[in-house]
Amino acid sequence: MNQESNNTVRPEVHVTHDGHHVEHDHGHGHHKETFITKYIFSQDHKTIAKQFLISGMIWAVVGGLMSVLFRLQLGYPDQSFEILETFFGRWAEGGQIKPEFYYALITMHGTILVFFVLTGGLSGTFANLLIPLQVGARDMASPLMNMLSYWFFFIASVIMMSSLFVQTGPASGGWTSYPPLSALGQASEGSKVGMDLWLLSMAMFIVSSLLGGLNYIATILNMRTKGMSMTRMPLTMWALFFTAILGVLSFPVLLSGAILLLFDRNLGTSFYLSDIYVKGQIMPNEGGSAILYQHLFWFLGHPEVYIIILPAMGLVSEVMSVNARKPIFGYMAMVGSLFAIAILAFLVWAHHMFVSGMSPFLGSFFVLLTLLIAIPSAIKVFNWITTIWRGNLRLNPQMLFAIGFVSMFISGGLTGIFLGNSTIDIHIHDTYFVIAHFHIVMGVAAFFGMFCGVYHWFPKMYGRYMNSTLGYIHFWGTLIGAYLIFWPMHYMGLAGVPRRYMDFRGWTSFNQFGELNKFISIVTIVVFAVQLLFIFNFFYSIWKGRKVRSMNPYGANTLEWTTPIRPGHGNWVGEIPEVHRWAYDYSKDGREFIPQTEPVSPNETKH
Amino acid sequence: MVLEGKKRGVHPHKFTLWVALASIVMMFAGLTSAYIVKSNQANWEVVETPVEFYYSTVVILLSSLTIQWALRSFKQREMSRYRLLMAITGVLGIAFIWLQWVGFNWMWDNGVTFQGSGAGQFLYIIAGLHGLHVLGGIVALIVVITRAFVGRTQSYSSVPVEIMSTYWHFVDVLWIYLFIFLIIVK
Numbered sequence A: 001m002n003q004e005s006n007n008t009v010r011p012e013v014h015v016t017h018d019g020h021h022v023e024h025d026h027g028h029g030h031h032k033e034t035f036i037t038k039y040i041f042s043q044d045h046k047t048i049a050k051q052f053l054i055s056g057m058i059w060a061v062v063g064g065l066m067s068v069l070f071r072l073q074l075g076y077p078d079q080s081f082e083i084l085e086t087f088f089g090r091w092a093e094g095g096q097i098k099p100e101f102y103y104a105l106i107t108m109h110g111t112i113l114v115f116f117v118l119t120g121g122l123s124g125t126f127a128n129l130l131i132p133l134q135v136g137a138r139d140m141a142s143p144l145m146n147m148l149s150y151w152f153f154f155i156a157s158v159i160m161m162s163s164l165f166v167q168t169g170p171a172s173g174g175w176t177s178y179p180p181l182s183a184l185g186q187a188s189e190g191s192k193v194g195m196d197l198w199l200l201s202m203a204m205f206i207v208s209s210l211l212g213g214l215n216y217i218a219t220i221l222n223m224r225t226k227g228m229s230m231t232r233m234p235l236t237m238w239a240l241f242f243t244a245i246l247g248v249l250s251f252p253v254l255l256s257g258a259i260l261l262l263f264d265r266n267l268g269t270s271f272y273l274s275d276i277y278v279k280g281q282i283m284p285n286e287g288g289s290a291i292l293y294q295h296l297f298w299f300l301g302h303p304e305v306y307i308i309i310l311p312a313m314g315l316v317s318e319v320m321s322v323n324a325r326k327p328i329f330g331y332m333a334m335v336g337s338l339f340a341i342a343i344l345a346f347l348v349w350a351h352h353m354f355v356s357g358m359s360p361f362l363g364s365f366f367v368l369l370t371l372l373i374a375i376p377s378a379i380k381v382f383n384w385i386t387t388i389w390r391g392n393l394r395l396n397p398q399m400l401f402a403i404g405f406v407s408m409f410i411s412g413g414l415t416g417i418f419l420g421n422s423t424i425d426i427h428i429h430d431t432y433f434v435i436a437h438f439h440i441v442m443g444v445a446a447f448f449g450m451f452c453g454v455y456h457w458f459p460k461m462y463g464r465y466m467n468s469t470l471g472y473i474h475f476w477g478t479l480i481g482a483y484l485i486f487w488p489m490h491y492m493g494l495a496g497v498p499r500r501y502m503d504f505r506g507w508t509s510f511n512q513f514g515e516l517n518k519f520i521s522i523v524t525i526v527v528f529a530v531q532l533l534f535i536f537n538f539f540y541s542i543w544k545g546r547k548v549r550s551m552n553p554y555g556a557n558t559l560e561w562t563t564p565i566r567p568g569h570g571n572w573v574g575e576i577p578e579v580h581r582w583a584y585d586y587s588k589d590g591r592e593f594i595p596q597t598e599p600v601s602p603n604e605t606k607h
Numbered sequence B: 001m002v003l004e005g006k007k008r009g010v011h012p013h014k015f016t017l018w019v020a021l022a023s024i025v026m027m028f029a030g031l032t033s034a035y036i037v038k039s040n041q042a043n044w045e046v047v048e049t050p051v052e053f054y055y056s057t058v059v060i061l062l063s064s065l066t067i068q069w070a071l072r073s074f075k076q077r078e079m080s081r082y083r084l085l086m087a088i089t090g091v092l093g094i095a096f097i098w099l100q101w102v103g104f105n106w107m108w109d110n111g112v113t114f115q116g117s118g119a120g121q122f123l124y125i126i127a128g129l130h131g132l133h134v135l136g137g138i139v140a141l142i143v144v145i146t147r148a149f150v151g152r153t154q155s156y157s158s159v160p161v162e163i164m165s166t167y168w169h170f171v172d173v174l175w176i177y178l179f180i181f182l183i184i185v186k
Helices: A003-009 A012-016 A035-040 A045-075 A082-095 A099-135 A143-163 A193-222 A235-266 A290-324 A331-345 A360-372 A374-388 A397-420 A422-428 A432-462 A468-494 A508-544 B012-039 B052-075 B079-109 B119-150 B159-184
Strands: A586-588 A591-593
Touching: A045 A082, A045 A099, A045 A143, A045 A432, A045 A508, A082 A099, A099 A143, A099 A193, A099 A235, A099 A290, A099 A432, A143 A193, A193 A235, A193 B012, A235 A290, A235 A331, A235 B012, A235 B119, A290 A331, A290 A374, A290 A397, A290 A432, A290 A586, A290 B012, A331 A374, A360 A374, A360 A397, A360 A422, A374 A397, A397 A422, A397 A432, A397 A468, A432 A468, A432 A508, A468 A508, B012 B119, B012 B159, B052 B079, B052 B159, B079 B119, B119 B159
Parallel strands: none
Antiparallel strands: A586 A591
């Protein structure tokens, strides 16, 4: 539809696909596109994916920078840094972060990274980019809803960003926003207007996730091309499908919890509040239960960590199989374990509440269910390792990040077994052990999945490659750095160092970790710098990267590599290809790869 | 683009609606389970159900009948009857909202305010959110009705009307569930 611009700006489309100029024979509305409809209010899933990705990257820099700056203070609690005052103004007067603002920073760091980067930025990007391309559809079931999904995300982003600039500061009750701290404005500065903005932003974010998730599910179930049965779908599709189901069923419950919280905050109800003294004054609220909020929150909160990790698992499975030149090991076991994780995700939320006064008898059931997650997780890890076992590995950056993902997932997953036991949790809850666990298993691992996806599908998004040398530096810097940051935290946690404290100097028993804290802070700065390198690589490569010359640069089987190098809105020129086989026929019958579109020949061996 | 998709199974838009309904169900499941948990704790205050809610239940049941009849008329291409029935459905929807509002006012006048966390406060939120979903339905209904009256092109696809009626039946069934729930769990 934008043939003119293709002629002038991107001649390569015509070089490689001569004779594919037929634009009007696929019954697809060819509307005239302006800059606004093409790049801003676009309904093309590929553009929306890029919008999610770049918004997510901006958020990642903001959220990451926050952690670098508060790590600075954590490592050197007695020193003052001019840069802190530059960034935070009166929240860090004299170059030292104020304790209340430290809370605000960790709250925002968590909120931004969990929701805006690893949910919006990760599944928003890859669900939008890959679902229509890999199932063989011209676009989502409802492109309009898909566009709205991004713009609700954008509104949520603007509200959350603006909360950083209000007089009383952003929300500071932790990313979980537990009442009563989050429910009473007089409880802290961050519980005032910052908290209202946080809730409003989250409500917008939930709307965005629901609009997106509905579309993903409907597209995967309803818009697959001819021959694309569910079991022929690449694992990315299965992962994104279960992710969307988790989101659609759990986010509304968070919305209920948030609505009750809004009423408590602004209209005087006391769903979560009872018998509270603030500054010596007794509050009128009676009969509420703070635990109720925790149940509602974690009913989303736990599936949320799978919303983050499942897309990464899907991307890694696909990239691994392509770059090991081997079929994914145990396809059905992979699908089955995704399904098992999705089911268990709804049955384990109370393991976040072992020490909130829940009945220990009830807790033991949640221990059992939590530990059950080890089974599907182990199946997946086993299958990834057997996929690369004796493979013909191409160790490009995306493959390294895929392998790094598995490493992180194992390291972080094992500590989950400690935390999932309610008895051990009594000792290590709310310590750096928890910080180390979830940062490795859902933070770093999900980032690795995301990087793996960005490096792999960058050619599909922009028609150019990212620079591999910078990619290798990025990978090794991130992998080594992440372990150096989070591995020592396990020991700190086992020694009892609590999270959410800015200064441990008054605590003799934790003085031994002073130097370690400095070390972690320095590594954090280095790792952050390495991420900036990635961002430079990303934007540089959009305009200056090496051009992609062939439609299928990786020799991959999936459908997105049957589209033109720079696909227009509608993805395929002419008919959508028909699918005849699953996505993983690599190194079969002496052939390196057999695309999904190739019919099964009669003398082919069975897979 | 969508129309080009393979015509097998459920229409993608219809399917999307079903998933959305599941999502809405989860929201109310969250609220009603919170209600059950709270009702078993100390200081739970019960509330008398306003009589208007019984009337509104009858009204929304009637509106389900009219929209079903409207859908049938549409399929039989009885367009004038279809328009009339859709308009009646819209009026009944507005009547439902009005009755809920009167019921709320009655509760408020009888001392059930936002203070506290008993059945009354939950009722405001649960029935209020349900009312918002009905309001959303009314807006969609107005769009469909406007199209039926002033639309220049004749549409033969019954999909939009079917989606509309499915959603309308859903908010009806949802209300019946919530109403029975609020009466039984005191």
